[in-house]
Amino acid sequence: MLSLKKYLTEGLLQFTILLSLIGVRVDVDTYLTSQLPPLREIILGPSSAYTQTQFHNLRNTLDGYGIHPKSIDLDNYFTARRLLSQVRALDRLQVPTTEVSAWLVHRDPEGSVSGSQPSSGLALESSSGLQDVTGPDTGVRESETEQGFSEDLEDLGAVAPPVSGDLTKEDIDLIDILWRQDIDLGAGREIFDYSHRQKEQDVDKELQDGVEQEDTWPGEGEEVLAPNLLVDGETGESFPAQVPGGENQTALSLELCLRLPEATCPFGENAEFPADISSLTEAVPSESEPPGLQNNLLSPLLTGTESPFDLEQQWQDLMSIMEMQAMEVNTSTNEILYNNPPGDPLSTNYSLAPNTPINQNVSLHQASLGGCSQDFSLFSPEVESLPVASSSTLLPLVPSNSTSLNSTFGSTNLTGLFFPPQLNGTANDTAGPELPDPLGGLLDEAMLDEISLMDLAIEEGFNSVQASQLKEEFDSDSGLSLDSSHSPSSLSSSEGSSSSSSSSSSSASSSASSSFSEEGAVGYSSDSETLDLEEVEGAVGYQPEYSKFCRMSYQDPSQLSCLPYLEHVGHNHTYNMAPSALDSDKQMSRDEHRARAMKIPFTNDKIINLPVEEFNELLSKYQLSEAQLSLIRDIRRRGKNKMAAQNCRKRKLDTILNLKRDVEDLQRDKARLLREKVEFLRSLRQMKQKVQSLYQEVFGRLRDENGRPYSPSQYALQYAGDGSVLLIPRTLADQQARRQERKPKDRRK
């Protein structure tokens, strides 16, 4: 038994450690300006539930009393397991689950999207992240959604270990590792499943349509169906025509400000980023993609080669660069991200392709990465207000077919930055497909694509559905006071002071004592009828009433705080119940029967609740036999222990409820952090696109001494630390890129 206890305690300790680990992980908050009170509470342990209750007391289930005490040898273990499973589930984004469920809902032939529908309810329930889903097909669906969920998360890089039994050190380590993967959302994936993505898109769309009240994306149908136009649009044929003559620099400090027609903005003011992938995918309904551009566009998304760590590091590099490079960019583009109709930027862009948009007021500074620093305050709490210059040309992702995606963003090398030869029209005629993608290493398209998918899921799916679900849970939970401030001591408040009944001392303490025993009640039955009715009630009243209130306190802990008063009231009520002495008899506890049998001259209530001094004083007032004194002591002991047991059980319940609430808080925080991360990545992607387009713009306008455009295969733009952009031979750029690539790795070592 001792070993088992130890084992269970260790398990719970591990659980605590796990929570702490999660807390550490989500310390992303420290620079996301977010707060995680629950985590801190868990880690620092201010919760009275934790301080009052030892973890090895955790028994039964989150639902309350779940396991029979006789199985106590296992229930601790299973409780820990259950909690661990929930915590582990935190590591898995649950949005996809919701999406899947929602998808099923909308397949309902009735077409009604009612939250009361079982499937919908299931979806909501699943979205909550809690696994206590009930209802028909729950098991199957749960497994299905779970599976799909894991799948999704694997795609997202946030892979949680399968919920298994024991929590081992390896488990914790694995969770930690997986969390890192999660952080590096989507990184390191070499394969991206089109069909899967398509499914997600469908789900997203369903969520969009259904959950958000048929808020369809206007034009997504027609506009997206113009993939062929995209090619033209992407080529930016208009660029060369607008190119202002040829600058003759080979190592050119591009201080010039490219002023391009505003009308050429690819996405327009109302383009919404999140929809782009969706539309893109819709345009590619299956793996049998339409030939041409879309394939090309998507291809770079499938070539993520960066390891999560690289990505993370590069992201940090990006951030530092962005902070260093102050650039002025029109901040009015918030609309692009937020005020846009659900129009699909990419699709819109495709449809508008013939009029390939070009930035207006875009200086070459803006072409540099640093230029985005001011625009994209990624760590702003309001990421969504991310200012993407309305004039900025958010060109759709173009395939660079780059094999060297390892250039860090920190690299000043813009060589081959998103240079899409096929798409860049005349300016890119010479662009080779082998051009490296400086940004690719930082945030490869595959990852961004995944992020977008996840973003969609979270934005449309989770935010509206799961968040509401969480809210519901919380609200419903609010009905249950988890306030651990309810001091158990309130139960043991001195009741004796209020006891109005100083029970008449039925001085007949004669024969009873002789027959006293633990079963003394046997001899009582005959005597009881002679007892003063008031005495009987007085002696009997307390316990039943008290028990009632204690029971109430279990159901609603908030009532516990007023127990001291209720206790008295209830006690007095017993006197009003006088008419039925038999009832009182029935409600009498064994000790009360014994007390009556022994003709104890005061109530059990006093015996139990009087302070020691008063209690001894009371005893001294009476001439009590040894048997009576023993019984009184036993009554006091048992009475106190009873209250202690009630308090103990209440604490257990409170602890469980607190843990449940904390788990919910953690889930909520995790969802929020993931949402924020997705938003960051999305803005990063937009930035990348912007840089890409600007690169194309700049490079396409460069002319050599002979007025001919530079070949992208031979030259590349390099971003210098001082903000200038240089045109350098590609070989040199590649060397520098490689050098930059090694640095972070060395640093990591």
Add this chain to the structure above:
DNA sequence: CTAACTTGTCATGTC
């Protein structure tokens, strides 16, 4: 009737 749940009680340990 059984199983699950509730409650009281005891033993034991801690403070």
Add this chain to the structure above:
DNA sequence: CTGACATGACAAGTT
């Protein structure tokens, strides 16, 4: 050492 308290375990009662 004693009293109060906490809690695991068990048993009896209740649902």
